[in-house]
Amino acid sequence: MTKLRFPVDVNAWIGPYPFRELPHPDASVLVHVLHRERIGQAWVGALPGAWHRDPSPSNAWLSEQLSPHADVLRPSPTVRPDWPGWQAELDRAVSNGAPSVRVYPMQLGIGATSPALAALATACGERGLVVQLTVRFEDLRQRHPLDSANDLTAAHVRAIVRADTCVHVIVSGAGRELLEETHWSLTPAEQERCYWDWSWIWGPPEDRFAHLLETVGAARFVFGGFWPLRLVQAPLSTFSLLPAHLLSLTTADGAGIALSAVAASRGSASTASG
Amino acid sequence: MAPRHLIDPHAHFHWAESRDDFARYNASRLRACDAIGVSCQVASILGTWGKRSPTYFASPGDVSSGNDAMYAIADAEPLRVRSFVHVNPNHTIHALAEIERGVARGAIGVKLSASRRADDPLVDAIAHDAGLRGLPVLHHVWQHRQRDWANQEASDALELAALARRHPNTNFILAHIGGGGDWAHSIEVIRDLPNIFPDTSGSGVDRGMLDAYVDAVGPSRLLWAADLTLCTALAKLQALEVMGLAQDDLDDICWRNAVRIFPHASFTLT
Numbered sequence: 001m002t003k004l005r006f007p008v009d010v011n012a013w014i015g016p017y018p019f020r021e022l023p024h025p026d027a028s029v030l031v032h033v034l035h036r037e038r039i040g041q042a043w044v045g046a047l048p049g050a051w052h053r054d055p056s057p058s059n060a061w062l063s064e065q066l067s068p069h070a071d072v073l074r075p076s077p078t079v080r081p082d083w084p085g086w087q088a089e090l091d092r093a094v095s096n097g098a099p100s101v102r103v104y105p106m107q108l109g110i111g112a113t114s115p116a117l118a119a120l121a122t123a124c125g126e127r128g129l130v131v132q133l134t135v136r137f138e139d140l141r142q143r144h145p146l147d148s149a150n151d152l153t154a155a156h157v158r159a160i161v162r163a164d165t166c167v168h169v170i171v172s173g174a175g176r177e178l179l180e181e182t183h184w185s186l187t188p189a190e191q192e193r194c195y196w197d198w199s200w201i202w203g204p205p206e207d208r209f210a211h212l213l214e215t216v217g218a219a220r221f222v223f224g225g226f227w228p229l230r231l232v233q234a235p236l237s238t239f240s241l242l243p244a245h246l247l248s249l250t251t252a253d254g255a256g257i258a259l260s261a262v263a264a265s266r267g268s269a270s271t272a273s274g
Numbered sequence: 275m276a277p278r279h280l281i282d283p284h285a286h287f288h289w290a291e292s293r294d295d296f297a298r299y300n301a302s303r304l305r306a307c308d309a310i311g312v313s314c315q316v317a318s319i320l321g322t323w324g325k326r327s328p329t330y331f332a333s334p335g336d337v338s339s340g341n342d343a344m345y346a347i348a349d350a351e352p353l354r355v356r357s358f359v360h361v362n363p364n365h366t367i368h369a370l371a372e373i374e375r376g377v378a379r380g381a382i383g384v385k386l387s388a389s390r391r392a393d394d395p396l397v398d399a400i401a402h403d404a405g406l407r408g409l410p411v412l413h414h415v416w417q418h419r420q421r422d423w424a425n426q427e428a429s430d431a432l433e434l435a436a437l438a439r440r441h442p443n444t445n446f447i448l449a450h451i452g453g454g455g456d457w458a459h460s461i462e463v464i465r466d467l468p469n470i471f472p473d474t475s476g477s478g479v480d481r482g483m484l485d486a487y488v489d490a491v492g493p494s495r496l497l498w499a500a501d502l503t504l505c506t507a508l509a510k511l512q513a514l515e516v517m518g519l520a521q522d523d524l525d526d527i528c529w530r531n532a533v534r535i536f537p538h539a540s541f542t543l544t
Binding site: 020021022023036138139141142202203204205206207209227228229230231233234236237238240241243 | 306457
């Protein structure tokens with residue numbers, strides 16, 4: 001079998017995008033792309049759910065779409081932590097085998113100090129679900145006038161990571177500035193529960209990704225492709241253009257992060273029961 | 275399938291007066307271009323990149339000294355690097371003299387950034403002169419500029435199209451469809467303008483963008499390019515390679531269109 005370039009793409013979606021036409025954002029096409037690019041699996045969200053009042057219907061649709069491809073595509077349902085009954089969505093995620101859930105505070109107007117975020121962090125920590133955050137869907141300069149949500153802030157990421165000692169967080173689409181502000185404002189123990197994809201971090205000639213690998217460390221990074229919004233080749237290219245001495249570094253992988261989250265939740269449960 | 279050669283018609287370098295780590299930056303660019311397989315890049319330096327005068331409103335002195343630094347880099351890498359001559363149209367006499375001086379120093383194109391709106395009559399003398407000399411004009415474009423942004427007088431495709439219509443014998447490169455703004459807006463504006471060649475550069479890697487441009491303007495007018503982010507340039511090259519293009523079409527986009535629009539014998543392709 002051909003060697004995989006990355007075992008898991010933690011950040012893919014399926015479904016239409018409200019602000020422009022996306023070419024065939026379908027599960028079967030994603031499976032084809034993963035195979036072509038030698039990526040083992042993807043964690044997949046329902047793209048329209050990021051803008052829905054109640055994400056439950058889009059999560060149900062997501063499960064249905066992914067079920068024929070269960071060996072390759074794993075669900076990452078959307079959770080709205082200020083919506084009645086949101087904990088049930090987490091329980092459904094666990095029973096469906098989801099490694100993570102996605103929350104979009106900026107699209108929902110949830111501030112960094114909202115108790116809803118802290119409650120979500122605790123609930124996910126207890127269940128061993130990784131929390132996934134998206135900094136942005138498109139570049140600020142091209143957004144539709146109705147797409148008025150700002151980029152995710154470091155304060156949001158800090159609030160979730162600090163809210164619970166078990167919660168594990170993956171942030172997608174951060175640039176160097178947001179990543180550094182967040183990483184260096186966390187304790188070492190908190191840093192170890194926070195992961196970043198490098199899909200919006202530039203390679204040469206600025207070499208920001210190389211810089212961050214050397215300062216923040218390769219273990220904080222995980223592969224995320226941003227499909228179907230962006231070319232999955234972008235983070236692959238950024239990695240392949242690293243200076244030779246960095247190419248041998250091992251980044252985190254989704255499966256390992258999910259296992260850590262589950263292990264932390266069990267530790268939490270035994271501590272609580274003891 | 276891979277292209278037989280690769281020419282980047284939208285590149286930039288730095289120099290001692292623009293950033294402290296210019297040598298690292300330039301070396302990184304050359305190393306990455308080698309890794310990608312770029313045969314030659316056509317590059318410019320925009321004055322002092324904001325250090326002494328604004329990047330997009332560079333003073334005449336900074337324009338000239340930046341160009342000199344660019345020519346020195348091209349002299350040192352004659353096969354891998356060719357030069358644009360960068361000018362600020364607000365200083366028309368200086369700009370025209372700088373083009374003449376640049377051609378003598380080996381420049382093969384004119385670089386206009388965001389110093390003056392493209393449809394402004396002040397740009398006509400430069401567009402005309404470039405056409406007479408057979409030099410393409412690489413024009414910075416903000417795709418669908420809906421307002422003015424600080425520190426630049428950016429143009430969008432509508433304004434570049436107005437200039438291109440007034441100068442049908444001059445070829446224009448519409449800069450970085452992935453470089454910010456709404457790339458979909460520019461497609462319809464330039465679809466039927468044969469002397470505008472959009473380049474694929476910029477940090478943007480939206481799915482659907484390359485397909486839309488190939489469909490609209492055809493492989494004979496699209497130019498693969500990098501600008502400031504070589505990682506996204508490689509991504510777009512790899513995307514072009516799996517789009518199902520014919521070898522000739524891929525070659526057009528990746529190097530042959532550049533050979534056609536730059537002066538004869540600008541590139542040594544081995």
